[in-house]
Amino acid sequence: MKELFPAKQVNGFVFSLVLTVIAISVYFVDMSYEIGLTILLVTAFIQAGVQLIIFMHAGESKDKGSIYTSLFYAIFIALVTIFGSLLAMVWGYM
Amino acid sequence: MEFFERFAVPHPSPLIYASMVAIGLTVLAIIFGITYFKKWGYLWKEWLTTVDHKRIGIMYMISALLMLFRGGADAVMMRLQTSVPDNTFLEAQHYNEVFTTHGVVMIIFMAMAFIIGLMNFVVPLQIGARDVAFPRLNALSFWLYFAGAMLFNISFVIGGSPDAGWTNYYPLASNDFSTSVGVNYYNWALQISGLGTLMTGINFIVTIIKMRAPGMKLMKMPMFTWSALITNAIIVFAFPVLTIALIMGTLDRQFGTSLFTSTSGGMDMQWANLFWIWGHPEVYILILPAFGVYSQIISTFSGRNLYGYKSMVGSMVIISLMSFLVWAHHFFTMGHDAFTNSIFSITTMAIAVPTGIKIFNWLLTMWKGKIRFTVPMLYSVAFIPLFTIGGVTGVMLGVASADFQYHNTMFLVAHFHNVIIPGVVFAMLAGMTYWWPKMFGFMLNEKIGKWAFWFVSIGFCFSFFPMYITGLDGQARRMYTYSESTGFGPLNMLSFFGAGVMAIGFIIIVYNVLYSIKNSPRNIGDDPWDARSLEWATQTPVQEYNFAITPEVESSDAYWDHKKKGYQLFKGNIEKIHMPNNSGLPIIMAGIMLVFAFSFVFYIWAGVIVAAIAFLACLIYRSFEKDDGHYIPVSEIKETENKNGGAN
Ligand code: HEM
Ligand SMILES: [Cu+2]
Numbered sequence: 001m002k003e004l005f006p007a008k009q010v011n012g013f014v015f016s017l018v019l020t021v022i023a024i025s026v027y028f029v030d031m032s033y034e035i036g037l038t039i040l041l042v043t044a045f046i047q048a049g050v051q052l053i054i055f056m057h058a059g060e061s062k063d064k065g066s067i068y069t070s071l072f073y074a075i076f077i078a079l080v081t082i083f084g085s086l087l088a089m090v091w092g093y094m
Numbered sequence: 095m096e097f098f099e100r101f102a103v104p105h106p107s108p109l110i111y112a113s114m115v116a117i118g119l120t121v122l123a124i125i126f127g128i129t130y131f132k133k134w135g136y137l138w139k140e141w142l143t144t145v146d147h148k149r150i151g152i153m154y155m156i157s158a159l160l161m162l163f164r165g166g167a168d169a170v171m172m173r174l175q176t177s178v179p180d181n182t183f184l185e186a187q188h189y190n191e192v193f194t195t196h197g198v199v200m201i202i203f204m205a206m207a208f209i210i211g212l213m214n215f216v217v218p219l220q221i222g223a224r225d226v227a228f229p230r231l232n233a234l235s236f237w238l239y240f241a242g243a244m245l246f247n248i249s250f251v252i253g254g255s256p257d258a259g260w261t262n263y264y265p266l267a268s269n270d271f272s273t274s275v276g277v278n279y280y281n282w283a284l285q286i287s288g289l290g291t292l293m294t295g296i297n298f299i300v301t302i303i304k305m306r307a308p309g310m311k312l313m314k315m316p317m318f319t320w321s322a323l324i325t326n327a328i329i330v331f332a333f334p335v336l337t338i339a340l341i342m343g344t345l346d347r348q349f350g351t352s353l354f355t356s357t358s359g360g361m362d363m364q365w366a367n368l369f370w371i372w373g374h375p376e377v378y379i380l381i382l383p384a385f386g387v388y389s390q391i392i393s394t395f396s397g398r399n400l401y402g403y404k405s406m407v408g409s410m411v412i413i414s415l416m417s418f419l420v421w422a423h424h425f426f427t428m429g430h431d432a433f434t435n436s437i438f439s440i441t442t443m444a445i446a447v448p449t450g451i452k453i454f455n456w457l458l459t460m461w462k463g464k465i466r467f468t469v470p471m472l473y474s475v476a477f478i479p480l481f482t483i484g485g486v487t488g489v490m491l492g493v494a495s496a497d498f499q500y501h502n503t504m505f506l507v508a509h510f511h512n513v514i515i516p517g518v519v520f521a522m523l524a525g526m527t528y529w530w531p532k533m534f535g536f537m538l539n540e541k542i543g544k545w546a547f548w549f550v551s552i553g554f555c556f557s558f559f560p561m562y563i564t565g566l567d568g569q570a571r572r573m574y575t576y577s578e579s580t581g582f583g584p585l586n587m588l589s590f591f592g593a594g595v596m597a598i599g600f601i602i603i604v605y606n607v608l609y610s611i612k613n614s615p616r617n618i619g620d621d622p623w624d625a626r627s628l629e630w631a632t633q634t635p636v637q638e639y640n641f642a643i644t645p646e647v648e649s650s651d652a653y654w655d656h657k658k659k660g661y662q663l664f665k666g667n668i669e670k671i672h673m674p675n676n677s678g679l680p681i682i683m684a685g686i687m688l689v690f691a692f693s694f695v696f697y698i699w700a701g702v703i704v705a706a707i708a709f710l711a712c713l714i715y716r717s718f719e720k721d722d723g724h725y726i727p728v729s730e731i732k733e734t735e736n737k738n739g740g741a742n
């Protein structure tokens with residue numbers, strides 16, 4: 001029976017529901033803007049990871065090398081673009 | 095009549111009217127010619143509907159050459175205008191339109207098309223594939239690019255050209271300062287050809303990752319294929335930024351938003367930021383395939399395998415990441431604090447290191463090699479010192495504090511032409527000459543080719559080196575004229591002279607093509623250059639299916655091993671081959687897109703809606719269409735192979 005029950009997927013589903021609840025709580029619970037945004041960002045990234053690994057099966061097939069490479073490449077470029085733009089257009093702008 | 099008034103050119107001149115007549119006559123002549131020789135059917139069946147990567151590649155390259163002449167004519171006009179002080183050949187507005195058109199045409203419609211064309215022709219052959227992963231998407235890519243190019247090119251006779259520079263900075267590009275529909279043309283032409291490019295990016299990544307011949311590990315791919323893989327990765331990550339920036343520009347100009355204005359919470363410099371987030375990776379999109387071409391050519395004509403294969407690959411991977419780290423060096427003077435400028439200054443200088451590694455690898459490949467100075471090799475050898483000068487002046491510009499002196503002067507113009515012409519243009523001419531026999535079954539005349547090489551490269555030096563000096567002396571870029579007292583006159587005259595010499599070089603290239611079509615021998619065999627990589631293991635000219643038997647490979651110089659070490663490339667038997675069917679849908683969809691974009695440029699909403707519905711209908715049709723391709727039977731393959739003396 002054990003092989004038939006998709007424990008990983010069910011746990012993943014519960015976990016992603018928990019993450020969603022935490023994210024929604026930012027709206028209802030009274031907290032500062034910074035803390036709220038931090039919670040949102042953190043839960044969003046974990047959520048994306050859960051979806052990718054558990055439900056989109058990254059890492060289960062032969063080409064997991066290319067999948068993870070392009071994923072990290074994309075994350076790197078996204079972060080660089082966002083923080084670089086903030087630096088160029090807001091923080092470092094006189 | 096009111097409806098048609100919008101199509102009038104806002105700043106007419108005799109030159110423009112003459113071009114209108116010329117364009118009209120050329121179109122008529124082409125239509126008449128094709129009809130007269132009854133070639134419509136042939137054209138439609140063999141070319142316009144083709145999904146064959148080789149033919150698509152050739153069409154890209156033909157378009158690129160046409161655009162080279164369009165952009166070249168603009169260049170000569172600009173150099174003519176600035177050749178003497180206080181010249182009145184072009185007025186300020188026309189000069190603006192000409193340099194804008196020149197920049198866009200050369201980067202987007204010439205250089206991009208040329209590299210994508212070469213990739214199309216060469217990559218599947220180099221990896222032993224029969225076509226790209228998505229052949230029909232590939233055709234759509236080409237036709238979207240072509241639609242974008244045509245849209246852009248009619249702007250100067252219908253409605254007015256863009257005039258805010260190829261960089262199209264706001265607020266200059268906003269409705270307030272650029273009042274004609276020109277910048278709308280810019281937005282839409284780049285948008286649709288950019289979509290084509292993005293699809294090419296995805297297509298080639300999949301092709302290279304998934305469709306390599308058995309045995310060709312990643313680290314056994316020929317260097318041009320490696321450069322294509324990296325380039326397409328950059329395309330996929332950089333082009334979406336351009337797409338978004340262009341949409342934002344369209345919203346501002348055509349729907350009254352204020353994203354790029356300094357009032358209402360907008361930010362005009364945000365355009366510059368987004369443009370260069372795409373724009374700097376874009377210059378590496380252009381140069382990396384050129385590096386790939388040089389790697390193949392230098393190794394072939396030095397008779398040696400490429401020195402430092404791993405470091406070549408490694409440096410390209412590093413460049414692809416770092417190309418996303420440096421973009422703010424294009425606006426050091428915008429008003430950053432010293433800390434911000436220092437960061438981008440350091441990343442900019444660091445990117446010169448992997449580039450330098452590649453230069454040494456090429457030099458070491460030639461070291462002790464037995465060099466044959468053919469036309470492709472001449473371009474490659476000239477590339478090394480000339481490109482190095484461009485790189486060094488790039489590092490000078492990368493020094494943020496010093497850039498306050500160089501920025502927006504002719505020094506900058508000299509820098510980027512110095513990297514783009516010996517880098518990209520030489521590579522394309524070299525690559526075209528090198529792979530020409532595979533494309534057409536005869537070689538370009540070497541002697542005439544060498545004449546062209548000398549004209550182009552000496553012309554280049556005369557044309558652009560003087561700009562370094564006038565730039566340091568303070569001549570600003572994009573100024574339509576200057577007074578005699580500045581003393582810029584003589585050097586600008588020299589530059590005009592150089593541009594003329596280059597133009598002659600390009601005319602010689604055209605003459606060479608015509609001459610060679612007529613006079614070159616056709617019995618050149620499959621490997622006229624004594625080359626090394628897999629594409630030379632095909633027949634000349636290449637069959638529709640590329641390889642009768644899928645090759646098996648053990649090194650990046652598979653064909654060399656076959657020739658020198660008796661390595662067996664084709665181990666299996668001939669089996670029936672599955673090939674994709676031709677389709678008219680791509681060209682029709684691109685045509686609809688052209689109508690859509692043209693209507694959008696002129697705010698003709700009826701046209702926009704009809705075209706959008708038609709486009710959607712094509713997508714739906716495609717989703718339900720059953721198209722399983724076709725098989726070429728063994729008997730037919732055997733017949734073709736025998737007729738042409740068979741590859742094995
Ligand atoms: C060693 C490598 C390079 C360095 C350090 C470098 C550095 C720079 C810098 C700092 C600028 C901006 C200067 C200013 O606006 O004041 C610039 C402009 C430019 N570079 Fe480079 N560059 C390098 C290689 C290349 C290559 C390989 C290409 C193209 C194939 C290229 C194409 C351009 C273009 C098109 C512009 C300016 C466009 C414009 O403003 O209209 N560069 N470069
Ligand atoms: Cu740059």
